[in-house]
Amino acid sequence: MIVNGKPVSAAIDARTLLVQFLRETLRLTGTHVGCDTSQCGACVVQVDGRSVKSCTMLAVQAEGAQVTTIEGLAQGGRLHPMQEAFRDHHGVQCGFCTSGIVMSALDLVRRFPDPSEHQIREWLEGNLCRCTGYHNIVKSIAAGAKAMRG
Amino acid sequence: MAKATDGRYLAGGHALLPLLKHRLDHPSDLIDLGAIAELKGMAVAGGMLTIGAMTTHAEVTNSDVVRASIPALADLAAGIGDPQVRNRATLGGSVAGSGPTADYPAALLGLGATIHTDRRQIEADDFFIGTSKPVLGKGEIVIAVAFPVPEKAAYVKFPGLASRYPLAGVFVGKFLNGVRVAVTGAGPCVFRHPDMERALATDFAPGAIEGLRIPVAGLRSDLHASAEYRAHLVGVVARRAVAACG
Ligand SMILES: Cc1cc2nc3c(=O)[nH]c(=O)nc-3n(C[C@H](O)[C@H](O)[C@H](O)COP(=O)(O)OP(=O)(O)OC[C@H]3O[C@@H](n4cnc5c(N)ncnc54)[C@H](O)[C@@H]3O)c2cc1C
Numbered sequence: 281m282i283v284n285g286k287p288v289s290a291a292i293d294a295r296t297l298l299v300q301f302l303r304e305t306l307r308l309t310g311t312h313v314g315c316d317t318s319q320c321g322a323c324v325v326q327v328d329g330r331s332v333k334s335c336t337m338l339a340v341q342a343e344g345a346q347v348t349t350i351e352g353l354a355q356g357g358r359l360h361p362m363q364e365a366f367r368d369h370h371g372v373q374c375g376f377c378t379s380g381i382v383m384s385a386l387d388l389v390r391r392f393p394d395p396s397e398h399q400i401r402e403w404l405e406g407n408l409c410r411c412t413g414y415h416n417i418v419k420s421i422a423a424g425a426k427a428m429r430g
Numbered sequence: 431m432a433k434a435t436d437g438r439y440l441a442g443g444h445a446l447l448p449l450l451k452h453r454l455d456h457p458s459d460l461i462d463l464g465a466i467a468e469l470k471g472m473a474v475a476g477g478m479l480t481i482g483a484m485t486t487h488a489e490v491t492n493s494d495v496v497r498a499s500i501p502a503l504a505d506l507a508a509g510i511g512d513p514q515v516r517n518r519a520t521l522g523g524s525v526a527g528s529g530p531t532a533d534y535p536a537a538l539l540g541l542g543a544t545i546h547t548d549r550r551q552i553e554a555d556d557f558f559i560g561t562s563k564p565v566l567g568k569g570e571i572v573i574a575v576a577f578p579v580p581e582k583a584a585y586v587k588f589p590g591l592a593s594r595y596p597l598a599g600v601f602v603g604k605f606l607n608g609v610r611v612a613v614t615g616a617g618p619c620v621f622r623h624p625d626m627e628r629a630l631a632t633d634f635a636p637g638a639i640e641g642l643r644i645p646v647a648g649l650r651s652d653l654h655a656s657a658e659y660r661a662h663l664v665g666v667v668a669r670r671a672v673a674a675c676g
């Protein structure tokens with residue numbers, strides 16, 4: 281598979297989850313695991329441009345796929361506009377949920393470049409945040425989407 | 431599959447992988463259906479909308495073909511779980527691995543769909559019969575589901591807070607020759623409601639089913655809702671579904 285633009289391959293146990301492969305084999309620990317019921321969204325990454333829960337997919341199911349994790353967003357030492365927006369609008373408190381939310385938000389913006397507040401809140405159904413109360417996350421995503429429209 | 435002692439097909443994995451993670455199922459082999467092109471795609475022909483088993487909920491939601499033929503089905507798929515679940519979970523997995531609270535079975539039963547497998551065709555009425563014995567044979571694959579295109583249809587559910595699985599959901603399908611009403615989430619298996627179907631066949635309006643009581647006996651009762659509450663919800667969402675048909 282291609283992870284953050286670089287081809288990777290490894291011999292792994294067939295039962296390895298994508299999130300285990302990313303965190304333990306590739307040491308990309310920005311993707312988190314927050315639950316064992318596929319409900320929290322801390323593990324969200326993009327596989328072929330779609331946001332998915334990497335805790336609920338086997339690594340072998342991503343064979344040949346393009347995988348993007350939070351580590352793959354910044355370019356040339358500059359944060360991605362969506363990351364920048366989370367910093368500017370205090371969308372982060374403890375940060376545990378943040379990488380999953382940013383990866384999920386980018387899928388929203390792909391479909392709806394100018395999402396309404398309602399669309400943003402609906403889209404976050406699968407991302408739990410225990411700290412922020414979502415208010416600043418919603419603001420951050422709206423600002424990130426605006427910055428991405430240029 | 432023939433060689434596996436206790437194999438399972440892997441579709442979107444959003445029911446199966448959580449089970450495996452909790453060690454609640456111990457298959458000898460997993461067979462990924464992801465690469466089989468014949469299990470994908472959506473098309474309308476002869477008054478039927480046919481959707482391949484490996485089509486994800488997101489693909490159904492965003493499909494112009496589904497929107498134009500049975501918009502209620504696109505809306506139903508859009509209300510399942512969350513965006514990441516919808517990007518992976520499939521129609522086939524929702525039918526073959528369907529629990530009593532799944533959304534899709536309401537559409538299959540409420541539209542009188544036909545399930546195509548690698549061996550035969552099974553009517554929804556014969557598939558969702560609520561026995562613990564699986565209807566699918568060992569190694570049988572769901573290939574596609576064919577939905578008759580109705581005059582009007584709508585699905586309304588009252589979602590549970592944590593997962594969006596319905597506490598009660600009702601799919602209403604209005605055809606030239608009658609009305610079908612399917613209830614999910616409330617009983618041990620999705621079921622039809624013949625009294626509502628008769629009442630709506632004579633007068634297709636929310637008021638026509640206003641007074642109909644749903645028997646409480648046999649309904650689910652759990653930490654989310656009592657059987658009495660579910661019986662009440664069935665009436666409420668059924669009237670909303672009829673109203674949503676316009
Ligand atoms: C967080 C979360 C929230 C959810 N919320 C909802 C909800 O609100 N409403 C709802 O209805 N569902 C919900 N679901 C369930 C989801 O919609 C799917 O029903 C479920 O994931 C099964 O589909 P799958 O493609 O993932 O199947 P898998 O998990 O891959 O398979 C499920 C079972 O079906 C068998 N199977 C799969 N495909 C076939 C086939 N083509 N032929 C024969 N056998 C097959 C498998 O062997 C397995 O036993 C939710 C799931 C999660 C994780």
Ligand code: FES
Nearest residue numbers: 314320321323335
């Ligand atoms: S770790 Fe919670 S959804 Fe993946």
Ligand code: FES
Nearest residue numbers: 373374409410411
């Ligand atoms: S910032 Fe702590 S969980 Fe979201």
